[in-house]
Amino acid sequence: MKTALIILAAGKGTRMQSDLPKVLHKVAFAPLLEHAMASGAALSPQHTIVVAGHGADQVRAAAQDFDADAEVVVQEEQLGTAHAVAQARATLVGFDGMALVLYGDTPFVRTETLEKMQAALSAHDVVVLGFEAADPARYGRLMMQGETLEKIVEFKDASEEERAITLCNSGVIACRAALLFELIEAVDNQNAGQEYYLTDIIGIARARGLSATAVTCPEEETLGVNSRSDLAAADAAFQIRARAALMEDGVTLMAPETVYLARDTVIGRDSTIEPNVVFGPGVTVESGATIRAFSHLEGCHVARGGIVGPYARLRPGAELAEDVKIGNFVEVKNAQIAEGAKVNHLSYIGDATIGAKANVGAGTITCNYDGVMKHHTHIGARAFIGSNTMLVAPVHVGDGAMTGSGSVITSDVEADALALSRAPQVEKPGMAKKLFEILTAKKARMQRGS
Known part of the structure; x- marks a missing residue:
């Protein structure tokens, strides 16, 4: 299946307390963004699109240093993840393959995991990457019915019952590109954060009779960096x-x-x-x-x-x-x-x-x-x-x-x-003894004077 990577890298990373864009902070001498790009690069994507915002010029330079063909688009206002992905739409006009949404600050998703998502997309319209969280904290929750993903509920909008669920959303999503942007058009910001959540496309897809599922991975692959x-x-x-x-x-x-x-x-x-x-x-x-x-x-x-x-x-x-x-x-x-x-x-x-x-x-x-x-x-x-x-x-x-x-x-x-290139050796008999006597006497005079 043809693949386009959409890598979200627009965040400032306030908690990093840095002038450097968050995705350019380094792990193992490489920017976080490079790690994320490398994971997806093994799928041999036809397009790699990086959505930049804060420090866009620096992000562009880093992305194209790793992949000269990477395309960088700018999200001028950070209005949510769905809005960020929408910035890639013009670049993918006419593309009929899979769009895979990754995050520049989530560097460790394995290529094997992305391949599992790619395979699952052959039987479903939307595939989400989930994980069982040891501490679900403020992650979005995946609402499953058997193998069907019914919706994703953000923590801020979740009930106590929904917050008790430990299957959480990594944010990584695979969907055919045309369908992805069609679903994003229906996303609104009527939620506690007043943001356009990419996760809302699951509920929209299900309401239209489309299928969605979740592929899971170990929690360590979904480690995000915010500080x-x-x-x-x-x-x-x-x-x-x-x-x-x-x-x-x-x-x-x-x-x-x-x-x-x-x-x-x-x-x-x-x-x-x-x-x-x-x-x-x-x-x-x-x-x-x-x-x-x-x-x-x-x-x-x-x-x-x-x-x-x-x-x-x-x-x-x-x-x-x-x-x-x-x-x-x-x-x-x-x-x-x-x-x-x-x-x-x-x-x-x-x-x-x-x-x-x-x-x-x-x-x-x-x-x-x-x-x-x-x-x-x-x-x-x-x-x-x-x-x-x-x-x-x-x-x-x-x-x-x-x-x-x-x-x-x-x-x-x-x-x-x-x-050979040496000065000739000169030896002066007894001179070392005389020199030491002179220096010792000089030192004694200086000590008496102090």
């Missing part, structure tokens, strides 16, 4: 789910509760993740790699057999080939490191290419920035870079070349050559 504490709870829920999925897929997490994952983190089977590792956006770790404790990775790729850390930082553009070793207190940025190369200690490698089986000694720095421009460093295959070498880019060290420890390399080094 900073909700945001923290959502992040915690995401991490628990994502860690469990990795372990199910064959990844070892030595202390799962200490590993922080991004929405798009990919880790291959038989990899090992030690405690206190943070994965920022855009990280892929292939099978059999080891990420050691207290490392931070973002925008990078680690191939099979790689070892990273402890206390390493991989920044965007770091590309590690198979069996590369990045050791403690090493930072890599925008650099390609070939198979079997090692950067084991206390080094910064930025804007560089390192050849296969090269060895970069402790304290090496690629001096890539001149205050205005960034420059590239090339280290050839099997090269040996001595400890505390400064490579002043742009510079090229050939295959099999070596630099002496403590060297400042400002010119290219040809293949198999040894490059």
Whole structure:
């Protein structure tokens, strides 16, 4: 069935106490809106329409950053959910498939759940996503007769008997697009909130002899975010789910509760993740790699057999080939490191290419920035870079070349050559003793004077 996603993202989110639109607050380094869009994207929708309001330009940018084809419409006044969905009507003129209404602040509805709704729509005119609530609180209640959904009653309009029902409305609705907008036309705002409720289309549909039903999901999928504490709870829920999925897929997490994952983190089977590792956006770790404790990775790729850390930082553009070793207190940025190369200690490698089986000694720095421009460093295959070498880019060290420890390399080094750049060592016998005596006497005079 053809599908159009309508994602409601117009709310200001007053309880967030923020200038940022609510749907742009992040869980696992990604805006709430991106999570919602990703759930629906697996259905391969023909249209993705985001209904924005507060901060519409920011919402548009975020939506189109995830999906360049996403269409953004603006709800100038927030008059209720039915009014919000109606803003998408002009975009879907002539569309004969399913319209699926999602919420930008409800990020965790699974794709499998949406597929169940899609399947149910083949036998019903309207399908609603419901859940059994541990604490129904102020959720709308689903009034069921067998498999038939008769109506949805908002909490503010519900009787005590209706409030005792625990089957609650998530807000997610599936309906053929033309019928959806036809039903919305009949919605009024004669209710306690004086809003145009999308939920009213169920009663209208039933009054017209149309069928409606509810598909259910675990309550955790319907978690909405309205405050900073909700945001923290959502992040915690995401991490628990994502860690469990990795372990199910064959990844070892030595202390799962200490590993922080991004929405798009990919880790291959038989990899090992030690405690206190943070994965920022855009990280892929292939099978059999080891990420050691207290490392931070973002925008990078680690191939099979790689070892990273402890206390390493991989920044965007770091590309590690198979069996590369990045050791403690090493930072890599925008650099390609070939198979079997090692950067084991206390080094910064930025804007560089390192050849296969090269060895970069402790304290090496690629001096890539001149205050205005960034420059590239090339280290050839099997090269040996001595400890505390400064490579002043742009510079090229050939295959099999070596630099002496403590060297400042400002010119290219040809293949198999040894490059040394040191001031000669000068030794003055007895001078250290004399200097200490002078300094000690000076200190004593200063103390007497104070």
